[in-house]
Structures are given as C-alpha cells and as structure tokens.
Amino acid sequence: MGTIAILGAMREEIEPLLSHMDNIKEVNYANNIFYEASFKGKDVVVAYSKIGKVFSSLTATLLIEKFGCDTLLFSGVAGAISSDLKIGDLVIADGLCQHDLDITAFGHPHGYVPEGEVCIPTDVRLREIAKDIAKAKGIELKEGIIATGDQFVACSDRKNWVKETFNAHALEMEGASVAVVCNALNIPFFILRAISDTADGSADIDFDTFLDSSAKISAGFILEMVERI
Numbered sequence: 001m002g003t004i005a006i007l008g009a010m011r012e013e014i015e016p017l018l019s020h021m022d023n024i025k026e027v028n029y030a031n032n033i034f035y036e037a038s039f040k041g042k043d044v045v046v047a048y049s050k051i052g053k054v055f056s057s058l059t060a061t062l063l064i065e066k067f068g069c070d071t072l073l074f075s076g077v078a079g080a081i082s083s084d085l086k087i088g089d090l091v092i093a094d095g096l097c098q099h100d101l102d103i104t105a106f107g108h109p110h111g112y113v114p115e116g117e118v119c120i121p122t123d124v125r126l127r128e129i130a131k132d133i134a135k136a137k138g139i140e141l142k143e144g145i146i147a148t149g150d151q152f153v154a155c156s157d158r159k160n161w162v163k164e165t166f167n168a169h170a171l172e173m174e175g176a177s178v179a180v181v182c183n184a185l186n187i188p189f190f191i192l193r194a195i196s197d198t199a200d201g202s203a204d205i206d207f208d209t210f211l212d213s214s215a216k217i218s219a220g221f222i223l224e225m226v227e228r229i
C-alpha cells in the first residue's frame, strides 16, 4: 500500500482531517507545510495548497513527485450550480474542466487548448468506493462535472454560463488543475466537495458562513475513503 495524498485548498479544509491523524510530522517545502501522518495505520500526506489553479497544481505535483503519493484525494467546498445541490450536500466529480480557459478566438471550444482535454475524468475505482460508502451510510452523494476557474463566482449570469457551457453541477477553484497534474502523471485521483454556497449574489456571505461546516462534512467522508482504499 502506497501513500495517499489528501489535498485541500484552504486551512479550513484540512484542519478537520488533521485532527484525526496520528504521528503528524510537518515538512516545510516550497512556501508550504506538508503534514506526513498516519490514519488507521495508513500513510498519508495532507496539505492545503492555497486557493486557485496555480497553487493547487504546484502542491499536487509535489505530493506526487516529492512525497511519493500514489493516490490523491481532494477535500473541500464548492459553489452549487445544480438546483438540487443544497448547502452541505456532497458532490463528487466524474470529470473536471477549466471554465476560465479561453482561446475561443482561435476557434477552439471553451476550456480547450491543443493537446489538452476539455474534461478530465476522475478515477472510476475511487468513485465506486465513494458510492459504496455513501450507500452503506445512507449518505446522498451527487455526481457530475465540476468546473474550475481562478474566480470566486458570486453572480448568477456567470454561474448559468458555466452550467450551459460545460454542463457542470458545481464550481470551485482547484479541481481541474489537480486533474491535469494527476492525469499527466498517471495518478488515480478523486475530487470531493461539500456545497458552501450557490455561486450567486449571496455566495460571499454564504461561503463565510458555511465554509467550516461544509469543509468538515467533506473531510469526514474523505476519512471514510482512506479507510477503504
């Protein structure tokens, strides 16, 4: 059994993970802290990247290349796009796309650059494990496309555009960049989010209100996953 990376974007997203870990050792690297730890006898490395695609790419790469992780689980919060996603609901990505990647001036679709893909699928086995856990525990787990961009979306027009353009169910700021890294390095990965807001005019207030509680819901589920991997 290899080492499992558990990544969040913000401190609030990983704190509820670390509080359940044993033998935590902090490693400072690249202006960040990586927490080598064990959870129920399994080796894990936990980190928060800081917000956005660039920081999350850097941290995902280091978790794989420097810390030797062979599976990556992302835990955090997202803005809902689908009207059936409520605050606190869990959503897993079946694929991730970058909603702010735009070279449409050259006739390409949104989210596409040559030699890339609009939508990168997550690992099917990890998704199946998640669905088994949800079923066993009676937890409702939604699944769909998650759209990523370097923008906090707090506007119905932008949210609706992302929905129509990518058929996305939720949006956040790190999933697709982590997907690009894991896909390129052949590392199975899984992106879980709990809804903190609905990406519209009240998103900023809702985010501040529900960040901690939703991050905790996501982290709790991720710990179940670690046990089962």
Ligand code: ADE
Binding pocket: 077, 078, 079, 080, 151, 152, 153, 154, 171, 172, 173, 196, 197, 198, 199, 200, 203, 207
């Ligand atoms: N993460 C949580 N809510 C978000 C939003 N509304 N936009 C982008 N990322 C988010």
